[in-house]
Amino acid sequence: MILGVLEEITEHERRVALTPEITQKLIDEGFDVWVEPGAGMKSNFPDEHYKESGATIAGNRDDVLSKSDILLTIQTPDEEELKKLKKGAVLICFLWALQHPDLVELLKELEISALGMDAVPRISRAQNMDALSSMSSIAGYKSALIAANELDKYLPMMMTAAGTIPPAKSLVLGAGVAGLQAIATLRRLGAVVEAFDIRPEVKEQVESLGAKFVEVELGDEDTQTEGGYAKELDEKKQDLQRQAIHEHCKKSDIVITTALIPGRPAPVLITEPMVKDMSPGSVIVDIASENGGNCELTEHGKIVEQYGVKIIGPNNLPSQLSLHASKLYSKNMYALLNLLLEDGKPNFNFEDEILLKTTITHQGEVISPMLKSG
Structure with a gap:
């Protein structure tokens, strides 16, 4: 054989x-x-x-x-x-x-x-075969490093003789394997982290990593597939989601997006008006860029600057490690x-x-x- x-x-x-x-x-x-x-x-x-x-x-x-x-x-x-x-x-x-x-x-x-x-199904017996999770963990880690490298600010709080620098504020959209690793890495680098996910089940995991979970009232709708992925929301709930994301994007120095729907293009979570309202010098790292991107201004494989915001659509993040x-x-x-x-x-x-x-x-x-x- x-x-x-x-x-x-x-x-x-x-x-x-x-x-x-x-x-x-x-x-x-x-x-x-x-x-x-x-x-x-x-x-x-x-x-x-x-x-x-x-x-x-x-x-x-x-x-x-x-x-x-x-x-x-x-x-x-x-x-x-x-x-x-x-x-x-x-x-x-x-x-x-x-x-x-x-x-x-x-x-x-x-x-x-x-x-x-x-x-490979996401069941406990198949965890050691789950290449998607293995690669997503690497992608989340690398995305945080890319964001830190591109941001023109310290991530941790710095107390110096010239004054105190507050920590960078970051927002992670999607708290699957990639999102959780991005949260953990940003926290290790000293940033303040918020995270959003339509699945309330992940709140405890987000908070265990020292991040604040952004909650949006979506009713009693089941937001998770049998395989543990986020489901696509109806238009009304997508609007509620976007409103919440918009408010938190405005005050974020770093936004990392990780949302994917199996077999479908990545959902658009960050619209052009949201980018326009972000502070100049802010950074968006769109992990989902290979599947169309979570930001409507993302260009896969490129770093583009719109309204003073760097939008990064990285190529094959796992391959970079x-x-x-x-x-x-x-x-x-x-x-x-x-x-x-x-x-x-x-x-x-x-x-x-x-x-x-x-x-x-x-x-x-x-x-x-x-x-x-x-």
């Missing part, structure tokens, strides 16, 4: 799907691991480390594609590369199947068994492989909720309940 690892060639992608440490564990369990030359270099894992772990450094990329029984990547290979896989091969990576129906059709046609790392991101992703991958593999071969036991929900296609059929219900 050959497990293949490719160099990630998507723009701004520096991670690698398997580290030498996890490669060695898989080899010790009896698997062959073939690694494309240079696959780990951008994450500071040279080929020599893979050789020491027992991996085979393949001749080239096509060798990995054509020989792999299971291909492990971060980003989805392109159509031409998918066609080079064996019939019945297993592909494990971020697939974002809801957003890419053409990809799902291609995977069905090629009879590739595809598992989406973005589709590629070494640790690769280590965490690799451990998530290893945990999923331990569930999938039985007696050295894939066993697609769809009685298991994790495998049922994570598997997008298998043997030419769509398996994912998420896609079937959609």
Whole structure:
């Protein structure tokens, strides 16, 4: 059974799907691991480390594609590369199947068994496989550092001979994994932090990190999906939400936005009038920019300045901490492989909720309940 690892060639992608440490564990369990030359270099894992772990450094990329029984990547290979896989091969990576129906059709046609790392259910038994949470934690941490770097103020309170500087005020929109990590990092840097989320369930977590939770009365409506994500609100409640955000944006030096809705464009939480009312020199870091952005003035991959406010739409934040991101992703991958593999071969036991929900296609059929219900 050959497990293949490719160099990630998507723009701004520096991670690698398997580290030498996890490669060695898989080899010790009896698997062959073939690694494309240079696959780990951008994450500071040279080929020599893979050789020491027992991996085979393949001749080239096509060798990995054509020989792999299971291909492990971060980003989805392109159509031409998918066609080079064996019939019945297993592909494990971020697939974002809801957003890419053409990809799902291609995977069905090629009879590739595809598992989406973005589709791992958020249940306690799957926590060690949850790559979205691993990567979101890194994104939240890095977003706070970017904000601190771009702001022309101290974050902590400073008492100097020339006078006392008050701490910077920050607002985090969305208190999922990324938002909570952003809160924790901003607090460690000394900022005063407020946080908003439509899910009242997260108030306790926000306050445990030393931030103030911004409450908006949204009635008794269920604001959380089965998977723990925020639900999209109706127009009336969105207006209430925007009014509250507007008032808190006006007094914030830093705003970090993290709100995402699975399978949908990111909701717009910060409008142009809100930006206009912010103080010159303020900073917005829009983590959701890859999905359209939570600020309507965000331009993905750019830093733009509007009304004196810097609006940052960062590229692939987890990849900016590629070494640790690769280590965490690799451990998530290893945990999923331990569930999938039985007696050295894939066993697609769809009685298991994790495998049922994570598997997008298998043997030419769509398996994912998420896609079937959609």
